[in-house]
Amino acid sequence: MDLNMTISDRDVLLVIDVQNDFCTGGALAVPGGEKIVPAVNRIAQKFTNVVLTQDWHPREHVSFAPNHEGKQPFQTIELDYGTQMLWPTHCVQGTAGAEFHRELEVLRANLVVRKGFRHGxxxxxxxxxxxxxxPTGLLGYLRERELKTVFVAGLALDFCVRFSAEDARAAGFEVAVIENACRGIDLDGSVAATHRSFRERGISVVSLEAFP
Structure with a gap:
């Protein structure tokens, strides 16, 4: 993509999971997670279309390690849909940890997509x-709005940002990840694997400096 990009009404900024539990002091803190908030707010001002996602788990969620006797966070289990990483209990519906970071300008959003609310x-x-x-319903929204390019920011780069970018690309959208408006967890080389995946799939990686 060009060094200086012009944002159009066919572009959308997708902001992934900028929630208290993913920021410093949270149950599943991404290192420096809250530091992306000023960047996300600045970039969002350039967009007509802004979508926020929000992890929204029931307390008995299948991905929570405490719900599996003898299991610890970051171990894995096998479920009907494949291998599932186990996490600390986080972003439980209605808790402070599930709320958006207080400095995130949520009023700029046209849509909030809650995900992970099915217990299993x-x-x-x-x-x-x-x-x-x-489906979460977001794909239908993007298509109904006739949006073309999805810019992705948020937490964490190597999990929810990565999977969102990959799925948007597979659905036929142009996709650009704003790398310095993301932070990663980096489990067993997951950040490097994310960058390889982006190259292989034709997902652009851009910088804040690309937004004049």
């Missing part, structure tokens, strides 16, 4: 849950 399936992507077939 996790949801990294903003478009599909982890079985890769149960």
């Amino acid at each position: 399936i996790d949801s990294y992507s903003a478009l599909f849950e982890n079985d890769h077939k149960t």
